[in-house]
Amino acid sequence: QVRLVESGGDVVRPGRSLRLSCAASGLTFSRYTMHWVRQAPGKGLDWVAVIAYDENKKFYANSVKGRFTISRDNSKNTVYLQMNSLGPEDTAVYYCATGKYQLLLAAPLDVWGKGTSVTVAS
Amino acid sequence: SYVLTQPPSLSVAPGQTARVTCGGNNVGGKVVHWYQQRPGQAPVLVVFDDNDRPAGISERFSGSNSGNTAILTISRAEAGDEADYYCQVWDSSSDHPVFGGGTKLTVL
Helix, strand or coil, X not given: CCEEEEECCCEECCCCCEEEEEEEECCCHHHCCEEEEEECCCCCEEEEEEECCCCCCEEECCCCCCCEEEEXXXXXXXXXXXXXXXXXXXXXXXXXXXXXXXXXCCCCEEEECCCEEEEECC | CCCCECCCEEEECCXXXXXXXXXXXXXXXXXXXXXXXXXXXXXXXXXXXXXXXXXXXXXXXXEEEECCEEEEEECCCCHHHCEEEEEXXXXXXXXXXXXXXXXXXXXX
């Protein structure tokens, strides 16, 4: 059974940085696309970033481009989201999710973690 | 970038059929996926590739996609189907997924 566990969420002040982690198990991690998706309180799903299975492609939402960086360590079955210059608009639950099909960037988001909460407030 | 439009809310009586719509410019030319999110829980994929179901998803869930509208159909609605439902496509012009705004389904 595929399992994703996010960690690293916290309460931080505006302008600070935070790194989220997502540990995967139950799949050949190195063959799957990984996403970060966030959800602000009471709002809908907001896609953040995607990284290809071999890290050769990374794409970001315009709202985080230049501030957030997605990366992965296939030896540790883990994907990361480095978040810099955080603002109140980044307050959300952050989910990681895996693509359904091996190697395919545009696969549906098959398995989701339970999320980790990030609050940006002074 | 590509926009998907969903009605904010939908109500259906128990045992009736709910149809959640997802509008987009020629969305029928794209592949649509649907997610269910119960309160306080992570999203769950319930329909993928327009009309396929993942293992373990009830056959009461089905999808269709044509023209400018994709539809998630929930037959014989149950109280446990109360949730937010999101449609999603891949925007190939910007290489990322796009979600609809979500529809809150109430079964009463």
